[in-house]
Structure formats: structure tokens, C-alpha cells
Amino acid sequence: MIGDLFDPKAEFFVEQGGKPHWSQTGAIVFGTFRTLDSIPVEVLDRWEREKQEWIVRALCRFPLAKQADLTMHWSRLLTLLADEDREKFNKHFERCRESKLDECHGACVLKNPALSKIIADSLMHFDGDRYRMGDFVIMPNHVHLLAAFNSPETMRKQFASWLRFTAREINQCLNSNGHFWQQEPFDHLVRSPEQYQHLRNYIKCNPEKAGLRSGEYFYRRYQY
Secondary structure (H helix, E strand, C coil), rough: CCEEEECCCCCCEEECCCCCCECCCCCEEEEEEEECCCCCCHHHHHHHHHHHHHHHHHHHHHHHHCCCCCCCCCHHHHHCHHHHHHHHHHHHHHHHHHHCCCCCCCCCCHHHHHHHHHHHHHHHHHECCCEEEEEECCCEEEEEEEEEECCCCHHHHHHHHHHHHHHHHHHHHHHHCCCCCCCEEEECCCCCHHHHHHHHHHHHHHHHHCCCCCCCCEEEEECC
């Protein structure tokens, strides 16, 4: 494997933003970032309502929920869920997001090989130095990758650097300006060899699942 599996007994960090970002030195990260127009606004608004309703229903099964302010935003209520319910919540809405991304909404400019190459070159630029890059796929409106970082700080800075640099280069090519990426990427620490292989297969099969043809995506498979 390109790095270590997440070890819950070792030191790890959780950065709170719009969503929690977990990181651990050397642990393999499954990362996703998407274009700003990849998911319609009305879908995002619907998910916000559904997340709130899902968590409120789950909390209302427990007497302690009466002590909670159920009008709080779902991201704050999420911390009150039992571990099992939190895992179910995350899996459900992760599937919703991935399914919607594969519908290829938005301009899907990353079908252009010249633009996807900008991203591929950026992902590989510091491979072996700041991080070890594993498999990745560049879809028409999003990117999936597996990587392991030297430190949590390196991970945070590198994701920000990828988003900033590639947005600038792609905007220049398109003669446009403004935000290109959704500014908060999704990330998940890999917890088992089985999950690692599952994610590798997911990345490999993502173009076929989305019905893409050769030339409409960029796939890189890590060679041991």
C-alpha cells in the first residue's frame, strides 16, 4: 500500500469546518474534490433538509434527545449520534453524493484532455516528496484520489494548493475567473486493507459506472 492504515489508538487530528476533516501522519486518505457546478443547488438544499430530518429522527429514539436543541444545524447534532447511527448517516449521504456526481451535472469541462492533464500533472508534481500518490481518476466534474501525507499539516496545505493552482490554470485556459472548485473537499481515512482495495476498484470503475468513453476521463493506477 502507499501508506499506513488509520490507527484509532495513535495520535490523529480532527479539523472542524463545514464538515470534520480527519488526518493522521502517514495514513492513506481517500480524497474527493468537485467542480462548483457539479451538484445542482436545489439538490444541495434538499440534502440539507434531509440531513436535518434524518438526524432528528435518529435522536428522537433516545430519551437523552429531549435535552438537545433539535433546531441546531445538523452538523452540530451529528456529534450527538451513536457511533452506529453516525456511520449509517455518513454512508447514506456519501452514496447520494457519489451517485449525483456520476450523473455529470454542470459544464463538465474536465472531459477536455488538456484540462484534465493540468490536474494530473499537479497531483503528481510532489509525489515522493510531500506525499505518496496512489490511484486517481479525473472525471468530467470531480476527482477521486488515494494518497498518504507526511503530516496532517502537509495534507491540509496540499489540498488547498491543488485547488488553488488548478483553478487558476484551468480558468486561464477557459478565459474565465472566479471559483472553479467547491472549496471544501471530502476526505476519508482508510481503515482496512479491504477498504483500500475497494476504493482502488471504485476509482478504476468510476468512468464505466458513469457511462464515459475513452478520452472523457483520466485514470492513473499506482504501480507497486
